Amino acid sequence: MAYKIVASQCSACGACEFECPNAAIAMKGDGFAIAAAKCTECEGEEPRCIGVCPVEKTIVKA
């Protein structure tokens, strides 16, 4: 039950980090990554990180 960020797609804008209600996202290397243990998939709502991400198909089911 978690999402992950496709590193090669990520533009490192940090918007997802900003929006995640569970502080599951942080800078890692040149981009951002989701800590699977903290991600709740936004508990049935539309995942916020996907909603804000400017690059389609960057955040996908882990």
Add this chain to the structure above:
Amino acid sequence: MMSPNLTASGGCSASACGSAAAPEDMAPEVWAKVKNHPCYSEEAHHYFARMHVAVAPACNIQCNYCNRKYDCANESRPGVVSERLTPEQGVRKVLAVAASVPQLSVLGIAGPGDALYDWKKTKATFDAVVKELPDIKLCLSTNGLALPDHVDEIVAMNIDHVTITINMIDPEIGAKIYPWIFHQHKRYEGLEAARILHERQMLGLDMLVARGVLVKVNSVLIPGVNDEHLIEVNREVKKRGAFLHNVMPLISDAAHGTHFGLTGQRGPTAEELKKVQDACEGGTKLMRHCRQCRADAVGMLGEDRGQEFTLDKLPETIEIDFARREAYRRQIEAKRELAAFARMEVKPMETKPSRVLTVAVATKGDNLINQHFGHAKEFLIYRADALGVSFLGARKIDDQYCQGGLGEDSSLSRIVALIRDCDAMLCAKIGGCPWGELAAAGIEPIDDYAHEFIEPSIAALYAKRCADAPADA
């Protein structure tokens, strides 16, 4: 924008006397805020420098002209990625620039990203810079969606200029420009997205105006989408109190990977752009001297010294010489006063009103004709007619004539094409070969006015031309 002050009929009117006269049609309190701002004051852009730092990369909307892997197309030349900086790095860069560029008077935070959505980083950068450089002016650019949430902080931080990019006031048109927005933790699409964005932009504009913050509106002209519509946008934002409206061309190319680029949406031609700008003039004033600089531009308008100040080149310790900054300011006040007096001498001509002279000027600042033709990075275009001298805009040269070495004919002919509509070209110095090329194209190269003030020189040239050829015209 400052138009040459032609009202001076002797005596000392409040607006024309003293340091850098305010244009007649600008309220004095507005002039006080913009007079040292190179982006807002045509007069100031000859003397002061600005810099942008890209510290706020996150954005809350998607524009069809933007690919976030590159710079925001609205504030920069797309295709060149700006250096992304943390707030700490951004502050170091600002201080390093201030230490070596005493003209620095404005720090802006613009794209890529939205300075207000990514507010924590914007605020951290501004707070730290102001502590070290209390005399610097702060400005920021936003798409407006998050603006109403931050108006009070903007006022508290003494930010007296905000730029909002407004491309429509009709959500039907907005839906063609913005595929989605992200607002209050949720993505909205289509008409609904455009309607929310529009309402937030208008609300933010009204709130800023009510608090006395100067608002500039930027619009991106997208042919076939919002060209005619921008005239309505112009009317609306003027009515609501925006003090400047800047219409700029969409820059579109498939290689940028933007939606518009990939779907073949083209940018406007120079004539299409001018047509809309002319239709808007008399509404909110337009910034004809805007150079659409990159988001991390550094320097005087028309130059970009950003590459001298990349992170790896910043010194370890930075000492700012405040006495030197102060001395520069005083020197500038004196220069501006001189220039203002010189302008006062530009008198309307006793001549047939139909006679028009279009002139390209090579300058590196200070309102003087002081640039070598071969070193010019851009030309300022002026028009002289029976009513006086007025500034039409700046035209950039893509690659410098001299850079290619001698005999780079192709770039020389590009420059000739760039100023083809001009009758004369004023510069400090010019070599024999380019002289010939310009003359052959009907553009008279003139270096007689080297190191003199721009507008009075053009007025003198105009008077001379009228006297030399009284019969035609």
